[in-house]
Amino acid sequence: MVGTCTVVIPTYNEEKNIVNMARCIREMYPDFKIMFMDDNSTDRSRELIEGLGDPNTLIVTRKPEERGLAASVFQGILECGTDYFMTIDCDFQHPPSALGDMYAKMEEGADLTIGVRDDRFALGFIRWAGSWAFNIFADLYLIWHGKRYSRDIMSGLFAGRTDVFVPVIRENWDGLEMQGWKVLLDLLKFGPKDLRISNVSYKFAKRAEGESHISPRVVVTTFNQCGMVGRFLAKVYSKVRGC
Ligand SMILES: Nc1nc2c(ncn2[C@@H]2O[C@H](COP(=O)(O)OP(=O)(O)OP(=O)(O)O)[C@@H](O)[C@H]2O)c(=O)[nH]1
């Protein structure tokens, strides 16, 4: 099969990266559709993408009341209309070359391909340790529920079959963590137990340009995705951190 593919990219105020990202993907993958899922950026993101005049590179301006990184990825998957979807951050922390590796795995028959960071230290020890601890906690939660798990469940780089995950998203809409950051965790949590998963490894980089949007709320929302124990820990954490 030669599957069609959409790269779904959540964005908020990424004017310093967005054109480079669009051009880079277009150059490497002339046939991929690109959908920037933008949460009403206050910078020139929209104008810049429209200025490219590429009919296969879209910028979707989302409803302000539905703002959320995860919400924008779920919407992108529902609306992409291609055989596969892929997600990648707009700040070049994920290398665009990994999209081609993931595409190859999808063509070999995977339902889901996960980009696994091979050097998570790139962001420093504290964030590596946090990510590692969360990974174990989330994996235990998934194993307990008989679901597939991953070596890098916090990864924002992954690809999936649209026909497998559109029903998963529609049927579990109310349970999805729309304000969260860890879309992959929800796809595994609500996805079929017999998902065919492939991995590709990639070198994790520092943000190219612009400001990070990460906040302590990411910890709260990720705990919230992990059942009763997770929700309890989310409450404790948000009380301690006041967030
Ligand atoms: N649609 C949407 N995208 C967002 C939002 N917040 C962040 N993003 C995008 O999500 C991607 C990841 O955000 P980053 O700020 O890079 O967060 P991060 O990679 O976890 O953190 P850093 O390692 O510090 O860069 C980027 O493409 C952002 O533009 C949001 O509220 N809505």
Ligand SMILES: [Mg+2]
């Ligand atoms: Mg980033």
